[in-house]
Structures are given as structure tokens and as C-alpha cells.
Amino acid sequence: MTTRDFIQDRIDSLENRDVLLEIQNLKTYYPVKGGFFKRTVGNVKAVDDVSFTIRKGETLGLVGESGCGKSTTGRTILRLLKPTDGKILFEGKDITKLSGSKLQRARRDFQMVFQDPYASLNPTQMVGDIIAEPILNYEKRNKKELEKEIKALLTRVGLPESAYYKYAHEFSGGQRQRIGIARALALHPKLIVADEPVSALDVSVQSQVLNLLKELQIEFDLTYLFIAHDLSVVKHMSDRIGVMYLGSLVEVASNKDLYREPLHPYTQALISAIPEPNTAIRKERIVLQGDVPSPQNPPSGCPFHTRCPMAMDVCSKEKPPLKEVRPGHHVACVLY
Amino acid sequence: MLKYSIRRLLGMIPMLILVSIVVFSLAKMMPGDSLSGEIDPLNTNPEYIAEMREKLGYNDPIHIQYFDWITGFAQGDFGKSTRFKIPVKDVILEKLPNTLFLGLTALFITYVLAFMMGMYSGRKPYTIGDNAIAGINYIMLAIPSFVAAVFAIYLFSFKLDWFPFGGSVDILVEKGTMEYWFSRLHHVLLPALVLGAMSTASYTQFLRNDIIENSRKDFVRTARAKGTPMKKIYNVHILRNSIIPLVTFLGFDFAALIGGAIITESIFTYPGIGQLFLESILSRDYPTLMALTMLLSVLTLVGNLIADILYGVVDPRIRLD
Amino acid sequence: MASSTTLTQQKKPERSLSPWQIARKKFFKNKLAMVSSVYILVVTILALLAPFLAPYLSPSPDIVKVNIGSMNIPPNSEHILGTDKSGRDVLTRLFYGGRISLLVGFSATLMVITLGTLVGSIAGFFGGIVDNILMRFTDLVLNFPFLVFVMVLNTILYGIVDGLWVLIIVIGVLSWGGVARLVRSKILAEKENEYILAALSIGCSPVKVIWKHLLPNVMSTIIVQATLIFASMIVAESALSYLGFGVPQSTPSWGIMLASANEPDVLQGKPWIWMPPAIALTLTILSINFIGEGLKDALNPKSLR
């Protein structure tokens, strides 16, 4: 079986699987405080009306430029942030409003892998403790057994057993990221949100981590929300890809469709901007003008219209909703 | 900026009211009153003391006393000093210039010395000069100010006879002349040095460390890549960045110096706010004591405000509005 | 593949060191800090053992008893550092004085650090209204001119609480504001680190996050701050005692001993009375500062990353 067939296969099989996570009209705003009395003087609309679903075993990739709200989306889903509005359904259960110990219990099922391999591990904890902590938060365990289990896990993510007794500062970035992955895996969660897990790593190490994540997905039947700003990495990892711009999802499609036929002008620009390590294909680039507007006062209408080469009058008036324009291909643009 | 300052000033009011309540309660809780010390069969009798207690309102209900005091205070009437028998305001105004002069001189000395030493050390870290400066600084930090003061008098006033040992000015010089100001400076120098020693030491070390840290920053590399000479990089690029935290200390220093003046002034018998404060406690001159405490609290608050405003002025990254 | 792993294998110590152990090793390498630590240790031990040592130090080991017959004796073979104006042996009092000065410094520091850390970490971690209220309260405390309030409070509490503890409580209660602010800002900065998010996402309760994740990581700052506070508390004690607002006169702290320099005859005529405490105090502060510097270097988190 060639890789290509394998992927196609996977996609087909995924179509029929249950929805694990459903996001409906999610909004997460950060209040902007100002003045002496620290009143809220405005909002950073980090996530502004985002909806999507993830099926069991699937990887949904999220791409977008820095500050477009990818991390916020991921964190809100894990309820590390309180959504301003919208719904998060996990296995059909509404977890939007959970808090306190109920939320703590629900968190068992979803875990996170973080971007910064240096900041995401507590430097004062032993690696063994870092990985054991999630388990001990939920269960009382025999110490010996637990240690064995964790050592097995360490081996699984490609670290020596001796890592158990070491501290994070003794590891390289890639190894740390493996520790982070082991921590996320410790509870055998159903969903893992990987927030730019490789963007801080060198290419050689990046490929190790990407490979590992892929292997683990199959082995543990994991569902990923995979966040990155590098479209080629997302494409490599994901079954479907969502493109975010300024807090909104502008396009969602399968990995293949998105690359073959990007519909949203932003996606097109994004893809064309990626420099290919191949001198044979020197493509015509769409160079966007200007910067991403501030999410504190986003432009009216389509968030992209200020930079869109195809912008029309309507674009600045109405925010186009995400529509399914081809089977499995959603886009939020008046052109379609 | 103006709007910001006004807003901040208004914001200080609730804090001041709280402080005033605390100050007032503390004063009321203090044992004895201004008349406790006046037991003196030579000149007075118990009836007089009882009468004066009544007259001064010491027997009114507490909240009325507070109200009287705070309303007066708000209107600039701090009451009458039970010790000097004149309005507290006048007492304070009489001593304040001395303390301000002392404080400002100390501040000036502190900053000049700290800048000279700090910049040298920061530019040439880990050299002999730097180590010598660090040594001096550590000692300045470690010697308690009263020990230093006593030593300074002993050495510079009595042994070397360089400085006068007390007072703020020579009585014989005519007020307003050059000589007069020179005499004041002569009197203030030694206490100011002692008063400023502690901050001098810590600022020097602070500046040094900040300069070293800043000299490793990327923008220094950029400046070098532009062909800017090292000297200019230190004196302009780095210094400008290192000044920022230092300048904001100015605001805090203000109140701190006056607080620190309590010890220095009493050892140098320099008639200022600090000495006044100490004597007000000893003689239970509550109106003065409360006014001074409030004054210091206000100064602290204003100092914080000045610090913040200065921050906004020297650091373009901070916008005040 | 196998060959490549053996090639990669570099010599590494068998047992790996925790960040604390690394810090300790670094600290032990710092000569100045080590000398200072030894000094502080010796002073502490001598101070603690003062009651046992006293009989061997002088013919008048009682630190309270006034010996009218032997006042103001310059250092000699019987009284190594001489006697003071009450005929009490200066060396004995120096040891006992260390006891009080260190006790005041230590207890007040403990109090300041505990209060400050508690308020700072709660404010920093929870933010919002809790933060607002706690920080306004902290501002209030910070706005009290320290020396001023200490004097006033000390006068009020005099005789109500046992003398020594008045001072400890008073300077403790008035000094935690700075620590609270510092801890809060450190916690705020530390909170930004993803490992805190990670801790939350693996189901740690807020208390656990503060206790197990945040505090250990701001601990280095707190420890360094604690040394500085320790020094300043000792200075505060001596300064207040010098002014007559410190510990009760019968308690021989270094500050009380120094206060005798206030008297005209002692300052110039009887240096043996005030020099020893002045030197002990200065050396102690100096040592604590060096230890603080050493700790700062040793605990520098940059060395871990």
C-alpha cells in the first residue's frame, strides 16, 4: 500500500466515525483593562465565532498567522480559558459551563502538548514526577507500579528509562517535547490539543516529533487538534485543515483539497507565500500588503478584506459565514 | 499626562482616608498625651492639666475628634502643636525647607555618585576598579546609618574639623547672602552624605548590573553593526535604557529620604522634619505627629505618582492616559 | 542505528542533580558567600550557646546583673572586651546580643516572607477582584512610612506584649508589602509559562498549582529577597533600639548595646563598649548581603535553561 492510498483510506474510514468534539459559534474575548479603576475598556476578540467538529481518531489542523487565535481556540476547548460565548460539546456533553471539580474531572479526557519545550515543563520537578502527576491527580496508585508504567511510557516516546530521575534542564528541546507528550499521554486521553508542538524545534528534531505524534495516534487511537503556523507541517499531520484569520475560521477542507484548490483568497496567499525547498518550482507569489489588523478592533465585515486582493464593497459590510461549497470543503468568502 | 495625573491624584483620596483613619487610631492608642510630661510642681498644678485636657478636646467622643481633625486637615488646618503652641502647619513649614534641602542634597549626591561609579563599573565589570567600587558599596550598605553618622561626626567634625557637627546654618552669616548658602551647604553636606550612602550603594550596584545586562542586548549589537563607537553606545544607547528604572526610584526616594532623616537629623541635630517627628513622639505632640505621619504618607503616594509619571516620561513604551 | 546511539552517548554523571542541588553546588563554589556563611554560622552558634559559654567568658556571666564595682573597665584579661557602663561583660553581652538581633531578624523575616508570599501568591494567581483588593491593601501598608509607624506602634504596644515580640510583630506587620508585590509580579510572570497551563490541564487544583508549581519556581526569588530582608530587619532592630524604640533595654541586643554610643562619654571615651556590636553588626550585614548575592547567582534560573 502506498502512502497515498493509506491516507485516502484513512480519510474514508474517518467519515464514518463518531464526532468527538463539536464547537459551535465559539467566542473568546480577552478583556482589555484600562484606567485607574481597572475597568474593562475593550475586548481582544481572539476567537470570534468559530465552529467546527472533530471526529474520533481524526486530526484537525489549525493554521494561521501569529495572533490569529489558534492557541486561544485550543485553550478554550480544553477549558483552560472561559469562553465568552458558544458551545463546546465533548462526546455530546456540554462542557462549556463546567467549573471546579467537575471540570477537573472532565479534563481527564483531553490533554495538551505545548509549544515551548522550555517553558512547559516545571524546572523544579523530576521528569518522573512530571509524568506521574496527572495520574496521581485522578487515581491513587501503587508507587512501584506507577514507576514502571511511566518508564514504559518514557520508552514509548523515545526516551531512556533513566530519564525518570532527571530534570527537564538536562534535556534538549526535542527530548523535552517528548516529555511533554508523555505527560499528555499519561492519562490516555481521547483528545490531544497540540499547540505548535514543533515550531520551536529544529527541522531535524521537528521531524522526529512529528513522526512520534503520528505513531502514537494510531497506537492509542488519539484524536488531535493540531495547531501550527507552518502550513506544510499542518498538511503533513492533518486529515482536515482549518485556516484561521483574525479570530475567524475562513476555510476548512481536507488536507488534499486545501492544497489542490484553496478557495479563500487568504488561503491562496498563504500557500503561495510558503517558500518551497525546490528550485524547480518557482511559483508566482501572491504577496499580501500590510499587516494583520489588531484583534482589538477588527475590521468590519470580512476580517480579511483590508488585505484581500479581491476585496469588493460587500466585503467590508458583512462577515461571510462559513459555507460548505464543495463536499467537505467549507469556506467563508462571498466569492463562493 | 495631565489627565492621568489628575485621575491618579483623585484615586489617592480613598487611600488617604484609610491612612488617616489608621493614623488617627494609632495616635489615640498611644499612651499618654501631650500633658503627661508636664507634671511639674514648679510651675503648674493638676487642675490646669485637667482643664487643658478638656480644652484640647481630649475628652470628646472619638469619632468627633476624628471628624474635627480630618475636616481641619482637609482644609489645611493641621491643628495647633501642643508643644510649640503654634499651628502645626507653621511648625512644619519652619522645618520642611531644611529637610528638603537635606533630602535634595542627599539625592543629588546619591545620583551623581551612583552614576559615576555605576557607569564606570558597568563599563568595566570585573576589573579592579569595579571590585573596589563594589567593596565600598558593600560596606556602605552594611554599616548602619547611625553608626556611620556617629563615625562621620567624630572623624570629619572633631578630628579633621572639616564640617560643622550640628545645626543647619551658621547663625552669624546674614540670611540670603552667598555666604549664607555656602554655610548651609557646609552644614548639610555631612548628614546628606550619610543619608544618601545607602541608596548610593544600591543604585551604583543596580546601575552597574543594568548596564552589564543592557550591554548584552540585541540593540547594542545593532548599534555596533552600524559602526557606532563603543563610547557612544555606552553613553547614549545603554545609559538611556538604564536610566529608566533609576529615574523612577527618584519618586520613591523622596518619602524614603524623609523617613531616613529621622535618624540622621537627630544625630546631626539638624532641625528638620525627622528631628521634629522624633521629638513629637517623645513629647506626645499629637497634632504634629499626626500631621507629619499623614504628610509622609502623602509624600509616599505622591512619590509613587511621580515615579509613574517619570516612567512615562523617560520610557516611550509607557503611555499614560 | 545501534552504532549511532553508542556514538551519541556522552559521558554524563550517573545521578542527575535537581535544580536545587545545582544551585547548592554553585553556591559552595562561591568563596565570598561561603566565608560569609561560615561567619553567620559561627555567630549563630555562639549566640545560641551564649548561656553555656557565658561562665567561661568572664567572671560576671550574668547579663542582667549590674556590677557597680566593675563598671567601664577597658578590655583586659578578665573581661576580654571590657565591661560596659553597668559593669556587664561586653563579650558576654555581645553573644547574647547576637541571640536577640538574630532572633528578631529571623522571626521578623519569617513573618514578612510568610505574609508577603501568602498575599502575593493569592493575588497573583487568582487575579481579578481578589488581586485588586489584596493589592490595594498592600498599597495601604506600603504607604505607611515604615520607621514612623514602627515607632508609633511600638510605643502603643509597649508593655502589652512581651517587649521583644512587640518589635518583631510590628516590623513584621509593616514590611510584608514589598514582598507581596514582588511575589505577585513573579507569580504573574511565572504564570505565563506553559507549565502552569499544563498543570491546570492535567487536573491540578489551584492550591496545588500554587503550592507545587508556582511557589517552587518563585522560591529562588523569595529566598534571595529573604536574605535582604533578614539584613534589613537586623538593621531596623538596631536602628530602632538606638533611637529607644526597639527591644526593651534589659534585653541585650546589638542595637541596645550600640545605643550606648548615644552617650557622650561612651562614643569617644569608651570605644570598647560600642565598637564590638558595631563591628559584629556590620560584618553580619555584610555577610548576609554576600550570601544573598551568592544565592542570587546560584539560583539564577537562566543557568538552567
Place this chain on the structure above:
Amino acid sequence: MSVTQASKKQTPLLQVKNLQTGFKIDGDYYNAVEGVSFDVDRKQIVGVVGESGCGKSVMSLSIMQLLPQGIGKIRGGEIAFEGADIAGLSDKKMNQIRGKDISMIFQEPMTSLNPVFTIGYQIEEVILNHEKLSKKEARKRSVSLLESVGIPRAKQIADEYPHQLSGGMRQRVMIAMAIACQPKLLIADEPTTALDVTVQAQILDLLKGVQEANDMAIIMITHDLGVVAEICDEVIVMYAGKIVERSTVDELFNHPKHPYTKLLMKAIPKMDEDVEKLATIEGLVPSIINMPEIGCRFANRCPKAMPECLSVTPQLGETAPGHEAACLLYDESWPENEKHHKEGVGLA
């Protein structure tokens, strides 16, 4: 006359010969750049790639003599700029070259600008450092420079502070500053790494534009092979302080030689092809304190390593016209060379 002109034409703009740069660690010097030699011709864009920590930045800082004072030191080799050795110049002399003949931009646009001075001031400074101009003229020139790098409202921006600009804009300012005195060589140390792809595209466009407009040569340091493919004429691949491969861009991407280069290329996911598993390079770049003394520095991570790789230090040798690699596999003097050629090097 014509002879000299001809010979002058042939001198490369920059000639680095056997550069060795070391850092002082616990009293001893360790080389972070070990015997690097290459030329940069006028108007040429040379890319330098390699993993993090392999000495790219150190090499470029050596050229500018901007190594951290007291710690980093050029310990050998020559750096000839327009034929004149600049390696031993005093700081004062170097200051006349820095910013005027050679300028540099850095990775972090956030921290590379001084936060407390206006943009205008910082650009003026480089102009005033090298040219006798009045402040007013310098300001005028700065504004036009800002305009030339595509900054809108240039006049206004000149009075603003770095924190008021976005990352992309700051990098434009850096470029404006770098080209202010029409340098002949621009060293760009990962100028786009911190930027988003769309902004990266803008900056690369801009760099190409100014390169053409000013007839500059550029040394483009990056670890993104895509960027190299995009704008470079020549590529240098560095590993652990040494050059392992050097060639023209087309040649490199079409016929990579060194196993390291090949692995690097296969480790990145590509848009136009799907692979289930990416190539990986196990292990890490050795740190400068435990560099192998002899042998190939890549040997312990190389899937094609032979026992000899540990004992024989490979030299950079031409494998094709304009293409050099430092690997025993391509060393013609190496007897077993033949065999490997047949087997082919690469990944299954």
C-alpha cells in the same frame, strides 16, 4: 590599467579563508567556527543553512567583528573585504566599515532596535556615523529610506518608537538602516525566522528588491531551505562549525551530495507531496566543548557512517563543477569511494 581593472573584477567582494572563531569557556577557547573558507562575489546572494548551533551566526559575527567582547575571538584565518584583510582591524577602523561597507540585520526585530529612541534617530545614527551630513539632511534621507522599504506614513513613523510597529515593519526598519549607506555586503542573520509566512514573503521580496537596486551582495543565514531556494544564488551548508557542502542553488537542490544535506531536505514536510514518515536525524549537534578532534563531525549521526569516518577528517572537495562537499564518500583520494558511489547514498 586594463589589467588591474580586470584583476579587480576578479577579486571576490568577500573572501573568508580558514576562519577560526572560538569562545572562552572556563578559561579555555573552544572553536565554534573551524576552518571555514568561502567567497562572496559582488551582487551575489549566498545562503548559509544548517541546524541551530552549527556556527552560522558566529561566522557572520566574525566577519563583522561583533563577537561578544572578551568571550569570543577570531583565532585564525583571513577575512578579506575587497581584497583587504579586515580580520585584524581595530574597533575604530572596523567602525568605518560596519554599517557603511558591510551591514547586518538580525533575527529578532523585536529586540534589535533600541526601545527608547525613535526610528528616525536610529536610522540617522548610521548615516551620521559615516557621512558628514546635517541632522536635517540625515532625517530627510531616513524618511526616504523608510519609504523605499515600503513603510507607509514614513515621515510619521520616523518619529515613532519601535514598540509602536509590528514585527514585519521593524524588520523593514532594520533593512532601511542596513542599506542607508549603500553597503556592498549585507549580512542577514535569519531575518525572517521570527515572522509569519505572509510577512516573510514581503521581506524576502523587499530584500531582493534592495539587493538589485543597490547592487549589494547578501549573505543570507537561515535554516529554512525554502528561503534558500527562493532567493539565493549559492548555498553553504554548515555543520558543527564547518562547511560540509557548497554549491549553486540549483545544483544543491537537484543533486545534494552530503548525507547531512540530504537528510535535512527529507526531514521537512513538503506541500506538494505526501509522506507518511519524515526523515529524521538522530542525536544533536555536538556542543563546542566536545567536538570530535578528528574525523567527520557528522559521523555519529550519519546513517551512512563508516568506521573510517571517525578517524579521517574529510576535506571540502569539488564533486561537480561549482559543487563542493566534505564527505569521504566524495573524496576521490579515498580508495573505497567507488563502492559507495555504486551503492548510492540516500535514504530508503
Place this chain on the structure above:
Amino acid sequence: GGNDSDTATEEADTDEGTADEKATEGEAQQGGTMVYGIDAPPEGLFSSAFYGIATDGEVIDLFDEPLIDYNENLEPQPNVASWETEDNKVFNFTFEEGVKWHNGEELTVNDWVFALETIASPDYDGPRYTNVQTIEGAEAFRKGEADSISGIEVVSDYEITITFDQARVNNLTNLWVYPLPESVLGDVPVAEMSASEWVRSTPIGIGPFKVDNIVAGESLELSKNEDYWNGDVNLDKIIVRVIDNSSVVGALQNGDVDMISLQPVTGPEVEPLENVEIVTYPGLSYYFVGFKLGVFDNETQTISEELPKYQSKELRQAMMYAINRQEWVDAFFFGYANVINKPVPTSHWNAADDSELNTYEYDPEKAKSLLDEAGYVDTNDDGFREDPNGDEFVVKFSHYATGNPTFESRAQAITQYWNEVGIQTELEMVEVNLYYDMIEKDDPSIETFFGGWSTAADPDPSGLWKADQLWNYPRYNNPEADQLLDDALNIDIVGTDQQARADLYIEWQKIVNEEVPMLYIAELEEIKALNKRVGGTEYDVSGQNNPAEWFVTE
């Protein structure tokens, strides 16, 4: 010196030149500046009617003087005013003519009237009303019932008659004798007087020097009053400046100060200085250890309750014998104080001679046997005595605390004396402001207490000793003794005969010496340090001589 009957004082004087000697040496010289040191910052109330602290008083003495003075026997002497009286109720005063205020106005009796009315005014906020109270009609004037004080009758500019409410032996010595310049203050409301410019920055008087310049809280410049009424003034200038205790020795040594009062502790440091001479003279204050024998009721002005603990006279006497007062005084006052056995300063004319009193020489054995007799014996062998009922007996001794460390040690020393004879004693140092409040309110935590009193020119101790007085801190209640004090003031009994009065006081002193409601410890000497270039000074119990006579040699 200057005192006839005081042996102790002369002992102390043996190694120093006495004031009398001093006065005769050297020729008076004209001109020069003298620096006069004060040991605390003046508060700036430079008016005798208003000042509060002693340093202000010292300064006032340089530029102002009273109408009536005292001699070395503390007998009133005419100064500006002389007087006549028949019955000690009505006094006729005659002023010198031509005495001028520093502002050039002539001093008249109106200035005195003005002063008396000011002090009697209900708005007056100073502490001196007692000195006017006894004038007939003062009470009514103070209550606002009269426009003037009826007892004051101005005869002419230089003659005035003052009538007291009743004849007393000490009416004159109690009377307020400092005029106020009506020319300056006439328009100032009484309530504002103490805060006025005149008091604070431009005070005037009638003394030999006038105030030229004041730097608040630190120094004053005084210059010669050319128009001084009473002879020539030698010095051109006097500079008054504050010298902190810690700097005194250095300042004296460097010649930065010519004349300053010393604390006993400084004396031994100054003695060796070659350029400085120390002069001592008897003071008017004494230290004691009081027993709380009862509780005072302020409402009824009576002692309402008797406290049993220290009622045993033998106990009190034993505690007196137990203290080695001479040793104690030498240790803490360095020879600048003398042991006393009575609550009247030895220099007073009514002081009993020690030969008439029990001198309580240090005698621990006597103390022990007295205690044994009184039933205070150690019944449980803990080394300390129990009370006659066999209960624990612990004496609680209180002393005030300030920043001065010697207080603790001198108090500690006293407890040690008691401990040595088997009386278990605990010391408590009480913050000084709290201290007198607690004593005054008969706080139960105060049992025995250290204290000190100063006395005035008139030696009447009634205010501190009679059973109906708040300031009778021991709550000593002996009607017989009180009667003696009353009799001594009763003009019908003693007439104007000072000796008759003295006899009664001596009688009284014998009683309180025997009963020891307080343990008499010591009386202090005043100490002056003078630079040797200073001449013309003379000191006695009434204070210094006229500053006009002072001079400096170069």
C-alpha cells in the same frame, strides 16, 4: 558652692574650683563673643509666661530678668522692683525708673499688670496660672466676672499695690514677677500670644542682651543691650546653639562652645579637658523610690483606700538600709549628686540637718534584722523572704524608660540591693509617658516606683505631700504631718518669722524621715562646663549670676 551648711556639696567641690573662686579670678574684659550651648533644640517659646521646656527658659534668662530675684539662700531680693509689706497680704512694689525694654519703651508697672492679666485670662494657654491665682480677684477675672483683677492697684508708673486673697507666708515667692511688654503685645489677643511673632522670632526683654536673630530650633544670636539698666554689659555677643549630648565633649574640646550645662555622665569626660573648667552648684531636685500606700480618689480629692502590702514601716526602713546609696550615687552620678535623707533640698533654708535625722547608712545586717523582726522571713528556703503570713513576697519595682540605657541599669542595681537582703524584687521598665500616667492613676501594676521631683524657690512641700493632693504619689496619709505643713504656711502661727517656719518643716521632715513613705535617694548638683577663657561667672543654688558680668578673654 555658695552654700553655708552643706558638707556633701563641699566634698564634691574639692577637686574643682568653686564658683566663688571663679568669680574673683581674672579682670573683666569688654567685648567678645561667647557661645552658650543648650543640649536640646529650643521649642521657640521665648517668653517666661509661655515657655514649656528648660532650654527655652535658659535662653530667656539671657535676655530677660525678673522683677524680684533670689539670693544664694533662696530668699527673695529686690531686682527691678522692691517691696514692702506689713501683713504678707498687701504688698507695695516700687520699680526702678529708667528701665527700658529692648524696643526702647520704658518699663512701667503697667507691663506687670498686663502680664498678670494675661496669665489670669481665660484664654491663656500657658501653665503659669498658679502664680497669679492667689491675687485677690484673679479667680473672678478668670471666670469673666470682672474686667480687671481687683487685687491690683496701680499707684503710679513706678508704684503698684498687690493684694492677695489671704495672708500667706509664701505669697511673694509664689507671685508672677516677669512683666510683659504691653507696648508690643497690647493688641494681641491672649489666645494668639503664644503663637505670635513676638514670642517666636522677635522676643524682647529687659535683660543685658537682646535677641538679634533666631534660627528656629538650632541657634540664636544675642547682642549687648547698650541701654541695660543695671550696670555695664561685658560681652558683645552671645551665640546660643544646640549641642547634642553625643557631641558635647568634642565641642568643648574644640572650643566650639564656651558654656554649657552637663549631665553627670559627661562630667568625667570633660574633667580632663585642659581648656575647660567644670563648675558645680547645688540643684533643687531629688530622686526617690516611692511606695504605693493607698489609692487616691480624684472626685473627692481624698485617699480612699489603703493598700496593705507596704504598710510595714520596718519593711520600708529595711529596704532603705539595704540600699548602698552612696555607692549607687557614685556609680550613676559620678560624684555629681549627694545622698539625702529627706524630701527637701539641702540648700533650702528649711532643710533639716542630717544630724537631726536618721541617715540610714548602708547596713544590710540592720535591714535583715528589721525584716526578721517584722516577720519577713524565708520560710520555704528559696533564698527569699516570705511575708508575715508566709506567702510569697515579691516587690515589684518600676522605673521609667526612655532611650537612655543607664535608667535600666540603675534601676537594676536597686533591685539587686533588695535581693541581697532576701527581698525578692522584680523590675519593670515602663515607657516614660505611660509611667507618670500610671502612677497618677494608681495603676495596680505600680507598687514601688522610682521618681524625681524638682522644687521651687519656696520650699513648701504641701503640693506633693498632703493627703488631699493628686501629686502625693505614695498616697502618704499622716494627719499629723499634714497639720505641720498647714501650720508652716499659717501666718497666724508663724507670722513672718522664717525660723519659726523652718522649725515646723524640720519637725515634718523628722516624721517623714522616720516613716519613709518614700526612700530618699539623692539630690543632684547642677554642672556647668566653662571654657577657661570665660570669666565673671558665679553660680549658686538660685542659678547663675547676671550674664552682664560674664566676659571672655582672648
